[in-house]
Amino acid sequence: MRMGASRRSLYRPLLGAVGLVAMFGLWEASVRVGLVPSGLLPAPSALVPAWLDEVRGGFWQGAIRDSMTHYLLGLVIGSVLGGLAGLLCGAVPVLDALLSGVVRVLRPIPGLAWVPFAILWFGLDTAGATFVIAISVFWINFYAAHGAVQSIDRDLFEVAAAFGHGGFGGRLFKVVLPAAMPGLMSGLRTGLGQAWMSVVAAELFGVPGIGARMMQASSLLATDLVVIYMLTMALLYALTDMAFMLVRNRILGWQG
Amino acid sequence: MSNGEGAAPDVMVRLHDVGLSHDGGRNFILRGVDLEIRRGEFVAVLGPSGAGKSTLLRIAMKLIAPTEGEVTLAPAATAQGRPAGLVFQDAKLMPWRTVQRNVELGLEGLGLGRAERHARALDALRLVGLAEQAGRWPRQLSGGQRQRVGVARALTVEPALLLMDEPFGALDAITRAGLQEELLRIWAQTRKTVLFVTHDIDEAMILADRIIVLAGHPASVRGDLAVGPRPRDRGAPAMQILAERLRALIAGDPDPAEAGYWRASEI
Ligand SMILES: Nc1ncnc2c1ncn2[C@@H]1O[C@H](COP(=O)(O)OP(=O)(O)OP(=O)(O)O)[C@@H](O)[C@H]1O
Numbered sequence A: 001m002r003m004g005a006s007r008r009s010l011y012r013p014l015l016g017a018v019g020l021v022a023m024f025g026l027w028e029a030s031v032r033v034g035l036v037p038s039g040l041l042p043a044p045s046a047l048v049p050a051w052l053d054e055v056r057g058g059f060w061q062g063a064i065r066d067s068m069t070h071y072l073l074g075l076v077i078g079s080v081l082g083g084l085a086g087l088l089c090g091a092v093p094v095l096d097a098l099l100s101g102v103v104r105v106l107r108p109i110p111g112l113a114w115v116p117f118a119i120l121w122f123g124l125d126t127a128g129a130t131f132v133i134a135i136s137v138f139w140i141n142f143y144a145a146h147g148a149v150q151s152i153d154r155d156l157f158e159v160a161a162a163f164g165h166g167g168f169g170g171r172l173f174k175v176v177l178p179a180a181m182p183g184l185m186s187g188l189r190t191g192l193g194q195a196w197m198s199v200v201a202a203e204l205f206g207v208p209g210i211g212a213r214m215m216q217a218s219s220l221l222a223t224d225l226v227v228i229y230m231l232t233m234a235l236l237y238a239l240t241d242m243a244f245m246l247v248r249n250r251i252l253g254w255q256g
Numbered sequence B: 001m002s003n004g005e006g007a008a009p010d011v012m013v014r015l016h017d018v019g020l021s022h023d024g025g026r027n028f029i030l031r032g033v034d035l036e037i038r039r040g041e042f043v044a045v046l047g048p049s050g051a052g053k054s055t056l057l058r059i060a061m062k063l064i065a066p067t068e069g070e071v072t073l074a075p076a077a078t079a080q081g082r083p084a085g086l087v088f089q090d091a092k093l094m095p096w097r098t099v100q101r102n103v104e105l106g107l108e109g110l111g112l113g114r115a116e117r118h119a120r121a122l123d124a125l126r127l128v129g130l131a132e133q134a135g136r137w138p139r140q141l142s143g144g145q146r147q148r149v150g151v152a153r154a155l156t157v158e159p160a161l162l163l164m165d166e167p168f169g170a171l172d173a174i175t176r177a178g179l180q181e182e183l184l185r186i187w188a189q190t191r192k193t194v195l196f197v198t199h200d201i202d203e204a205m206i207l208a209d210r211i212i213v214l215a216g217h218p219a220s221v222r223g224d225l226a227v228g229p230r231p232r233d234r235g236a237p238a239m240q241i242l243a244e245r246l247r248a249l250i251a252g253d254p255d256p257a258e259a260g261y262w263r264a265s266e267i
């Protein structure tokens, strides 16, 4: 297994690319052959001119810029707050018990349900969209951090104490943070994907960005534009996820 | 005497009438444990599995508080903020630290520079024969290698008091004998006080000046026997008699020496 690691690291993305090309090929073919009417689903080749129009008009870049802003702000705020709250609740049983009722009430409410309040409190702008995204990311990170702290090997606190790190700072920095890091990272990664879905939801109501542009396009039945923005979002997700994994693998090298 | 403050100056650790219960006093794991370890002594605590040896070590190091009784650690045991060195039964390395950084754990917060920490950790790793592995992750080591890293981690703080919980229990006989020898060499050189937990009678007899037998439910000190002069010869009749006595004490039988199984001259 170990020997093939370097070969496999190339092998998987290569296969992934082959799969993608196959999908687009099939898609193109089925529209051309007439299996799928082009009115229902535009062929990939028909997307290129539409995309060039969007770029020339500056709509595409603008939508990406707006959505990236919502995405990053919501992601960072939601992840940091959720992670911190989860760490605290995981580490302090009294706090955990105290908040357990509150968590149970708030947890099942999806970010989308907050949209009216987001509009009311923050308005139809960046702040409102950020709020909706942050909420959905918050809970993912909250539970990831909470679980990560709870599953720390208790004996490691004893090790830290035996070697002079028995105080609060020692426990936090020598044990809790490094031990919880894999859990925190997997929460962050899940949030990375979830946040893109929330971007669309948050923008469907008119906050400018990819979601709003998709909404406009679909009301005009401009399916080619809808698909273009779908693919744009997929691309942005792939890029953010890849960048994140690079950082993650560096930090969690010890896991192998 | 019982207030602990009056301990003689050469006493490193004293436990007085110590008892421990995990359920608020209904069942005791240890009860009425009295023991004293003097500076420079090599003491083995011998007892069957589950007797409470690890628990006793944790109490002696004040990692857990006894339910009853008192523990006195000489100031010298933790002088200058240096922790005592503890070797855990199953290594307990931090998986997110390299071997090197695991060994440095006890040095962090002592105000040493990075280079000095590094050098001292490497010295300790050399001592246990793992300098080559300094950059690896714990998961890349064998169980025995991990255990040796645990020994290095304890040695690197240059503790006045070294507490070892079956440190060589998981090793093959050859490595084990080598490390026992190494430990004795370090002990002879540095005159550390060592409290060594084991369930192996042979190991206790080869290493220790004194063997404390911990057995029973709840466990208490069943015997406190001095071992003869070094170097030790397993085959010597005195050693075989000692082994017999230890075996009887662990099993809860009366001490054969006191029961008159042997003539006093044999002992
Ligand atoms: N946290 C705990 N709660 C309840 N019981 C415990 C706890 N820790 C240990 N025990 C019990 O205390 C007893 C002594 O445990 P300890 O680990 O000290 O034994 P030991 O002599 O070190 O055994 P071994 O040689 O197998 O390591 C055991 O019966 C164990 O089940």
Ligand SMILES: [Mg+2]
Binding pocket: B053, B054, B055, B089, B165
């Ligand atoms: Mg034990």
